[in-house]
Amino acid sequence: MQFSHFDIDLFLSDYWQKKPLLIKNPWMSWSNPLEPDELAGMACETGVESRLIMQARDGANDVLKVEHGPLAETRFGQLGKAPWTLLVQAVDHAVPDVAALIAPFRFIPNWRIDDVMVSYATDQGGVGAHFDQYDVFLIQGLGKRCWQVGGLCTADTPLLPHEDLRLLDSFEATNEWVLEPGDILYVPPGIAHNGIAVGDDCMTYSIGLRAPSRSELIEDWSDHLVGEMQDDDRYGDPDLRVQDNPGEISAQALADMHAMITEAVQDRDAFARWFGQYNSTRKNPDIEWEPEDPVQVEDISAFLAYDVPLFRNSASRFSFIRQSEVTLLLFVDGQCFACSEDMMAFAEQLCAQEHIIIDPEVPGSVTALIVTLINQGSVAFDQED
Template sequence: MTFTDFDVDLFLRDYWQKKPMLIRNPWQAWANPVEPDELAGLACEEGVESRLIGRADGRWSVEHGPLAEDRFARMGAAPWTLLVQAVDMHVPGVAALIAPFRFVPNWRIDDVMVSYATDGGGVGAHYDQYDVFLIQGLGRRRWRLGQHCDADTPLLVQEDLRLLAQFDVTDEWVLEPGDILYVPPGVAHDGIAVGDDCMTYSVGFRAPSRSELVEQFCAHMVTDMVEDDRYADPDLRAQANPGEIDAAALARLQAMVMDAVGDPAAFARWFGTYNSERKYPELDFRPDEQIAAEDVRELVADGVALCRNPASRFAFVAQGGDAVTLFVDGQAHDCDGDAALLARQLCAADVLTLDPVLMEKEAAVSLIVTLYNEGSVSFDPEDGPQD
């Protein structure tokens, strides 16, 4: 899917992480990519994160999946909402919704959550700590936006919902199929289905907190530290008051910490590895049969396209010259020359038709073999040339 009427530069300059934006049906041709029954089926599967949210008599209820197959038939007349996370991992048409938003770096993309709601259904007034594009898929939804919120904003905690104690409405729109609402981090919002069969696609973006970065990076660095790397003060002199921690000691102590975490190359390698870990690492996508170099060359010669696994995360960090470090699903691959060219291509496109000349290079073929056998890429004959 592509946009035909959307000014990326204007959006990034005036709206991204600044203020909400209503985008009326910018698609070349909007088509809802997943049907309600298919979404309900996903919510019944093991390994798929889902929630069923209802409200009756002023109280919210939350039920976590996997749901029983007959659960929806027993919902009754009260409004309810089904939320299913990471549907892009399971439905190619939903994964395709991410492509128009690639003006935001891939490492920032989280997943596409899909919601289905009956008339009046919603999840209450709340705010998120990340950017989100809310795409109306089926039916209509009334969105109300409000004040900017932060950690000091009073909340009402019901079940595991974090709802606003006060919601000051500033804007209100009804979205039709194909319409998009962009909501920056911290902006209060509340979406309510207008009629039945209301489906909304939430393209969410990750934004690691400072505390997360410090905690995770330091934990990573500590694993390689040795016990005998300790504070030393061979130039110690007697001081007037033995109870003082003097400036020289503090400077040494802080330098020990800063030297340990201040290596840009070490941070880049850690972050690329950490950030590229799969959202659900417990899921195993490795193929039943591994592939060999000669198989890769044969498939490429036949024009079969190489496809990234929608559940996989690809990113790279440029090194000196033409070299890059490719990060895929929590693994780092140091690449140069032809392998580096391939790594850049893999990060730029979900589906890649490879140049057979490139397959004459052992390093490039070896990279594909490794990624295929890890379940990060596959060859899909349907993406090759059609008769």
């Protein structure tokens, strides 16, 4: 899918991480990429993250109850007339047409894109007023949904007590729109919002973006560093002098120990390699995508000879870090591949496009890399071609 009209530069300068924006159907041709029954079927599968949110009455108040999947196939016939919402995460990993929704948003770097969550709601269904700590594009796929947006929330914003949902204790709408199929609402991090289905068969596609917190980065980077260190890398003071008071921790000792820490964490090259691997790790790394029979270099020669497209796995993550004009590091599903000059064009193209056709005369180093990526389940040739 592609946009027919959307001013990316204006959006980035005036709205990105600043204020919400309603984008009226910008698609060249909008068609809902997933049927409600298909979404319900996914929610019944093991290994798929799904939630069923039901609205109930508790005295004079509405209460949201959450049921986690996998759901029984008979569950949807037992829901009755009360409003309910089904949420399924990472649908783009399993449905190519849903994954295609991400392509027009690639003006955001790959490493920032998380997944596509799909929701289905009956009339008046929703998940309550809340805020997210990341940017989100809310695409109306089927039916109508009324979106209300409010003010900026922080970690101190009061929440209602709930085991599964981060619901705002109070919510005051400052804007309200009814989205129809193809319309998009952009919501920056921290902005309160509330979506309510208008009529039945309401489907919304949420493209969520990743925003690692400072604490997450420090914790995971530090864990990585500690795992790489040797036990005998210890503090030493061969120039020790007698102190006036043995109870004092001297300024020199503090400076030396502080240097031990800062020297390790300030290695930018090591950080770059770690972050590329950390950030490119699949959302669901336990799912096995490897082919049943590993391929060899000679197995792919026919695909190259007949210009068969090489497709990226929609569940995989691709990015690269340029080291110099003739080298870069390619990161695919948590693995790092050092690419020399003869491999750079392939690596850059692979990160930029969902599928590519490879020159049969490609260097052997590229062929070997393709074999590795196929065997780890990150790419595959289109067998139909």
